[in-house]
Amino acid sequence: MSSTTAMIFGLNKYALEIEANVKSKYDTVNIYALEGQDVSGKTIVTERFDLSDDWLDIAQSVDIENSIAFCVLENSAENIFLTISLRAHFKDLIIIAIASNNESANKLKMAGANKVIPIVETTADIIANVLERPISNRVLHSILYEESDLKIEQVKVLNAEYFKDQMIADIDWSRYKGIIILSVMHEDMSHEFIYASKLNSHIIHEGDILVVVGFEKDIDEFKKRIGSV
Amino acid sequence: MLKRLILDAAYALHTSKKYQAKKTFFYNLLENDQYRYKKYVDILMITLIFISVGVLIREVKYPVSDFLLYFSNYIVSIIFFIEYMLRLWVSSSVSEIIVRRSEHDSFLGSKVRLSKAFKEVLSVKFSYIISVRAIIDLLAILPFFHELRLLRTFILFRVFKLFRYAKSFQTLAGVLATKKFEFITLAMFASIVIFVSSVLIYVMEANNPSSPVNTLFEAVYWSIVTISTVGYGDVTPVTTEGRVVAMIVITSGIAVLAFTTSLVVSAFTEKLDEIKEVKNIEDITKLRDYYLICGYENIARELARKLKRSSHQIIVLDENEARVQSARQDGFIAMHYSPGSMESYEKLNIDISKQVKAVLCLREDDVENVYTALTIRAIDKDVLILSLLMKDANRKKLEFAGINKIVYPQELVGLITKELVGKPAAFEVIHQFRSEYTYVDIDEIMLTPRIIENFPTIGSLTNKKYRVIVLGVSKGESDRFYFNPIDSTLLETGDYLLVVGYKAFISEFEMSLHKKVEHV
Structure with missing residues (x-):
């Protein structure tokens, strides 16, 4: 039986925030402190790692295919080295890394991180949105991060017959009361805006993933119709 | 009896709000460089000077019409005379000197000696009259007596009046005076x-x-x-x-x-450096609706760049010289002043309530941000203050300091990772809508009376034609957001439409809202 593990490399304020936010989604959350780091006074249980590790312990104890790694070391060079080291040993591991700036973000991507969160740029983005678009910021924040009735979901189409081979551009989406279709996802996780010209002649088929916004009950209703439930 | 009358008149003038307001108005108009209408007076005076000199040059070899001569000799001279008298009036306050002397003598229990007050008045006014500027002003009036041929050449003295109106001349004189x-x-x-x-x-x-x-x-x-x-x-x-x-x-x-x-x-x-600083202060005084960034570190730099791209005005204050230089190199007006000091805002002539859109405390240090926020709050109770929070334990302190919006980067990282592991695709979509580097955008459109007149309901909007999605409406009064409202929903002035679409199409859609439509 597969077990999911979140591995957080680095013991700092980011690690604790991530641990608090992902612990409900994974069977196990392990925090690894860098060898030599002083962990006295920390209430959280941590394991140790070294940048020159060959990761044998992890390879034996963790179901890599169903796990995720967060690289949150505050030293950019060490964080990049850690990322490249993990990628070298675990080809299929999902690695999310934090970067202090864009330069580090690019290097982390080159080192094999699946997703990089550039802290400075993300924070600046949020502040700019708070100042310039307070309403959209409030609504999107509520949709993404807060416990509100309004949700954003990715819904896989399993019953394409429902759309009767219609092209996306021809579908009257207003028929689906309560929800708004924003995008169609591709297999590589890239997506196209629903009104993109590339999608004009796209016929919805089984396996397509639609990104929808709506109230929970309306999304559930929609899922039933397209066979996603 | 006469003394009583003079004292009464002095007190009346000194306490008259109307009189003081008029005097302040003329002072601002003639002497206060920060006053927005002064430049118009300066332009008028400079124009009159050039007309006078032009007439003088033309007159040397060619006949000049009587009107122009009359204008140059009389009208311009009378305007300059009025200006001279107004400057003499606003240079000091006679009533204030008399009142001060009266109160001084009364306090000491002796008789009020007006002679001393008049002596002081004469001294103050005379010192103005013999100042270089006042002498040039006086000489510029002399061509009024144009029958005296020699005095007509005094028109040239009007050119010297340019010193008064051109700040660069004053700067030059000021610089040379230091040596x-x-x-x-x-x-x-x-x-x-x-x-x-x-x-x-x-x-x-x-x-x-x-x-x-x-x-x-x-x-x-x-x-x-x-x-x-x-x-x-x-x-x-x-x-x-x-x-x-x-x-x-x-x-x-x-x-x-x-x-x-x-x-x-x-x-x-x-x-x-001093000249540049004076110039920067003058520029800041003229600005309106700008963001005041207190502390120029990594996040501040990135944010300033984004705001600048959206054509927002930005002023940076930082007490660290290296960071100020860095902001200047990035193309911002940056001043080497402490954002936590009241004196800084006084020296920079910053009127927070009238000029500043929001104060952004972006030092990566909670102590500094709280200190700055308290200073700003002491100056203005209503301005929007946004601050970074570096340690969650300090959140309440920032709230107590009157900060309206708190941004905690660590918390953001936590929330983002939660979404990334839960709904990666959805997160990517929203992230891209918010990013400045994509063609698809999420925007807010404020509904004006004209738009409401043309499009009274959600159903009447032409967003589908422009391939724009209306996510919902934020109702102005209640500040409540109505997601995907039904077609019959009534729109009202002050409401905001939240739309998603290609940037270019959103612009076109917004423009179409303002155009008059014929309802069938």
Whole structure:
């Protein structure tokens, strides 16, 4: 039986925030402190790692295919080295890394991180949105991060017959009361805006993933119709 | 009896709000560079000066119409006279001097001595009258008596009035004034060389029939032309003795020129930073609706860049010289002042309530941000303050300091990772809508009365034509967001539409909302 593990490399304020936010989604959350780091006074249980590790312990104890790694070391060079080291040993591991700036973000991507969160740029983005678009910021924040009735979901189409081979551009989406279709996802996780010209002649088929916004009950209703439930 | 009347009149004027308001108005109009209407008065005066000088030049060789002569000699002179009197009036307050003297004498229990007050008034007004500016103003009025041919050339003095209106002249004078002692020393040296060489050349050359130096005036003329290194060559020494004097004067001239140049250059070099700062303060005073960034570190730099891209005005305050330089290199107006000091805002003439859109405390240090926020709150209770929070334990302190919006980067990272692991695709979509680097955008459109007149309901909007999704409406009054409202939902002035679409199409859709539509 597969077990999911979140591995957080680095013991700092980011690690604790991530641990608090992902612990409900994974069977196990392990925090690894860098060898030599002083962990006295920390209430959280941590394991140790070294940048020159060959990761044998992890390879034996963790179901890599169903796990995720967060690289949150505050030293950019060490964080990049850690990322490249993990990628070298675990080809299929999902690695999310934090970067202090864009330069580090690019290097982390080159080192094999699946997703990089550039802290400075993300924070600046949020502040700019708070100042310039307070309403959209409030609504999107509520949709993404807060416990509100309004949700954003990715819904896989399993019953394409429902759309009767219609092209996306021809579908009257207003028929689906309560929800708004924003995008169609591709297999590589890239997506196209629903009104993109590339999608004009796209016929919805089984396996397509639609990104929808709506109230929970309306999304559930929609899922039933397209066979996603 | 007369004394009583004078005192009553002085008190009446001193306490009259109407009189003081008028005086302040004229003071601002004539003397206050920060007053927005002063520039119009300056432009008017500069125009009048050029008209006067133009008439004078034209009159030398060509006939000038009577109207222009009348305008230049009388109308302009009368306007300048009124200006002169107004400046004399606002230069000091007579009523204030009398009231102060009265209160001083009363406090000491002695009789009020108006004579002392008048003496002070005369002294204050006289010191204004003999100031260089006031003398130039007075000379500019003299062409009024144009029948006196000589006085007409006083029109040229009007040109000197330009000093009053062109700030660069004032800056130049101010800079050179800092080297007053050096310039006086130089002038003394040059005067002595001119005097000695003039006398010497006169003694050596005046008795020589072939020499062009026959009078002391010609000797002084030659000395000045030579020492200034101009050397016209119309007057030259012919005797050996005279030529020796010429060599000494030429050598001295080079020294005088070099000394003058170095004085001017060093004066400007020393004052350059100060000049730039004064210019920056003037620029800041004129700005409206800008973001005041307190502390220029990594997040501040990134945010400033984003806001600048959206054409927002930004002023940076930081007490660290290196960070200020960094902000300047990034193209922002940055001042080396402490954002946590009241004095900074006074010196910079920043009126937070009128000029500042929001104050952004972006030091990556909670203590500094709280200190700045408290200073800002002490100045203005209503301005929006946004601050970074670096340690969650300090959140309440920031709230207590009156900060309206708190951004905690660590929390953001936590929330983002939660979404990334839960709904990666959805997160990517929203992230891309918010990012400035994609074509698809999420935007807010405020509904004006004109838009409401044309499009009274959600169903009447033409968003589908522009391939724009209306996510919902934020109702102005209740500030409540209605997601995907039904077609019959009534729109009201002050509501905001939240739309998603291609940036170009959103712009077109927004423009279409303002166009008049014919309802069938």
